[in-house]
Amino acid sequence: MRSTSTVALFLFVVVLTAAAAIAVWPSEPGRYLPGDFWPSGRGVKVGGWERETMRLGLDLRGGSYLVLEADPPDNYEGDLGEALDVAREVLERRVNEFGVSEAEVQSASGNRLTVQVPGMSLTDAQNLIGKTAQLEFRVITDANEVVPATGVVNGQTLTMSGQYLKSNTYPSRISTTYAVNFETTSTGAKLMEQITTRALQYAENDPRRLLLIYLDDQEISSAVVQSVISDQGQITGQPSFTASRNLSKQLNAGALPIPLKTVQSSEVSATLGEDSVRDSVHAGEIGLLAVALFMILYYRLPGLLAALALGVYTSLTLAVFKLWPVTLTLSGIAAFVLSVGMAVDANILIFERMKEELRRGRTLNSAIDIGFRRAWTSIRDSNVSTFITCLILYWFGDQFGAALVKGFALTLAIGVGVSMFSAITVTRTFLKMVVGTPLARNHWLFNAEETKSAGSGRAAAKAQEG
Structure with a gap:
């Protein structure tokens, strides 16, 4: 029974x-x-x-496979691990924006990243991921256009970018919200002072008072300028510690972009x-x-x-x-x-x-x-x-x-x-x-x-x- x-x-x-x-x-x-x-x-x-459908690998679907290795300059003093994390996020964003479905970007040992891009030729894949990530600050003009934030240093007009940030950015907590603290180089201090001084001329709810941060032409932060910033600044209003930590990583990597060299590539x-x-x-x-x-x-x-x-x-x-x-x-x-x-x-x-x-x-x-x-x-x-x-x-x-x-x-x-x-x-x-x-x-x-x-x-x- x-x-x-x-x-x-x-x-x-x-x-x-x-x-x-x-x-x-x-x-x-x-x-x-x-x-x-x-x-x-x-x-x-x-x-x-x-x-x-099933997710198929490159040998079954066709596409390109690359192994990238960090190639920092001799005087690099930043956190290489954080820089690679940001580089992985940048590459993921690039292939997703290109319309590639089910692309994979993974961290590997030896300061390497593996990239699998289905349905894309090796040449296109190398061109897509070979660009250097650019972090820059932007502002909104009177014509409601987003343009690079600039200043004049020693008679030259310069754009405030990641190269003028020090690689010691860190997250912090302020009451119930979170913030990101950063420092600028001597040139960056002069640029930030000019940019924030101009922004303070407008009312707090005016979009021209915003300071925007872009990574690879994608907005990653938007903050209202509260005071003049020179050699030190703070980006407040982050919704969580994770968000502030991620922004801190992106700013640190943007302070000195990490070059990536291709050590292995194949196409199916x-x-x-x-x-x-x-x-x-x-x-x-x-x-x-x-x-x-x-x-x-x-x-x-x-x-x-x-x-x-x-x-x-x-x-x-x-x-x-x-x-x-x-x-x-x-x-x-x-x-x-x-x-x-x-x-x-x-x-x-x-x-x-x-x-x-x-x-x-x-x-x-x-x-x-x-x-x-x-x-x-x-x-x-x-x-x-x-x-x-x-x-x-x-x-x-x-x-x-x-x-x-x-x-x-x-x-x-x-x-x-x-x-x-x-x-x-x-x-x-x-x-x-x-x-x-x-x-x-x-x-x-x-x-x-x-x-x-x-x-x-x-x-x-x-x-x-x-």
Whole structure:
């Protein structure tokens, strides 16, 4: 007799699998499945959050990959880590403004940044990110136009920019709000004094009294001038400590821009990427069918249930990849296929223990419980070892900027985690659903009848000899 909890868990697995399958169903199924009668997938959309397709890496989608390294001058005295954080934000803003979707800019070891720009040629990518970030102060004119804030020093008209700030800017708290404190160089002090003196001629609610700060032609701060500023100043009214800290980082980096040099670059054509996706999906489909066929032929009914559990595993894993989202690469797909093998390996351990118990004459329900209990330690140790390996691979990939290694490690870890759920929970639930049915009494369906009969024959022969 099946328990209520088993039925409830079975229904939960069915609903979860259906939801995952709908979420990951491709928008162009005809590219990956035989026939042209398949409905098109629409992705997932909840409010303003949306996932239409899988996030693909450059080797599957095509695009450019660059590794940039900080190349500060010999007399640089600022915080290189903060400067790189701001440089990463600047690059992200640039590629997003260019209209590039799903571009990735990440920090790496050795004062480096990795940039992945899908769908863009290497030349365009280098031109886009190769510009030096410019931080400058601006004001609003009588004609309501935003123009650079300027002053006259030694007979020359100069624009107040980041090069006239010292790299010792820091955030602070004033009552319930936050502020950013900064200092200027000698030239910057003269410029700021002229700029703020002109601004104080206007009323406090007049836009001409505003002092604007722009980074890469994007406004990052707007403040009303309260007094004349020369060698020291304070930008008040920041909404949070995080906002004031971020502005402080941007001002520090703007005080002395960090040059970035390209130490590695590569480009993958979009056509090659599209072919790789299709071939990878086809290879995965063939692999899943081959594994399912082997399990059914060798383990019969448990093998069929394991094949169904494998379908559950595939849907859930791909759903995690899409909704997270995980950037899939060729190495990531290889890790996913490897995790399929590990999921099957767990089922094999369980089924072999079950067969032993059935041959000893136990009921199916008892054989399931004992089989899972005896196989659990082996499954646990195997998967923990794999998790540790994934952690080591991810760490090394992060240290050396090897995105392919990191992708392989992350994808394998997710696949192994879901495979444990599939083997321990899903397969067990499917087997429990068979308990109490006529199928449970047919040992041939569990590949346990032959050995049991042979054992009975030997016992009868010994009785006759006696």
